Amino acid sequence: MKFEHLVQVNDLADPAQANLTREEVWFGLLCRAEDPRPFLPGLDRCVIVERSEGALARELHFGGAVVEDKVTFAELDWMRFESAATAEHAGGSLTIRIEEPEPGEVFLRFQYATTLAEGAGQDVQVAGYVRSAYHESDLDTLRVIRMIAESCRLQ
Template sequence: MNFEHLLVVNDPDNPLVAPLTREELWFGLLCRAEDSRPFLPGLEACTILSRSDTELVRELRFGSAVIRDRVTLQPMEWVRFDTEHTDAHAGGSLTIGIEEPAPDTMVLRFHYRTTLTEQGVGDDVPYVEYVKSAYHQSDVDTLRVIRMIAESGRIQ
């Protein structure tokens, strides 16, 4: 399944939402790469196994479930999380990109690739829609946590 959606970060027509800079967004995405616990409910531990300037290999612990992933960074542009396929996890990827489609407008593009079929069949249809909804809610929460980080002044 490929699933993609946008979340508006800065909208000049909505003065109720404080704008974020690209640097604040990027810092928030780096925080998610370094330690995903505030971003993923149920995640008990996030251990960096190796790192380079543009890549991290991590081990994520959700109770007894252990998932390994590789995080690739294109600074100030995008971050990609590639989860390894195991017997306990189907694997897949999530890319989060920062885009500026118009002046003073910024969005985050979330693109998922999973092993789920694109179009559910029969009993799978509600499951595929549930997964898409869960991904969307997780992404809304990601932006909420990034806003909290920016408001706390941690980037300064």
């Protein structure tokens, strides 16, 4: 199953909302790669097992379940999380792109490719639940990025 959606970071028409720069959003995404615990409820710990230019290999520990994934990225542009399917985890990939069609008008594009089947009947219903859960998770990602940016501004 493949799907994507766009999350607006800055609402330039809302003066009450603090706008984030592309750099602040990128820093938040780097935090998600280095220590995803604030972004992933239920995650006990993250171990970086390998680090190279533009990539990390990680072990994500959820109780007794361990998910191995790889994070690749192009600075200030995109970040991709990829994991293989296992007995405990469906596997797939998530690419997050920072888009800025106009200066200050920042969006995050979340692109998912999962091992879940797209089909008819119950598969369609499951796909709808998965899309909805991922969308909520992505809104939470932006909330955490906002908290990180705010805490950095206070220092």
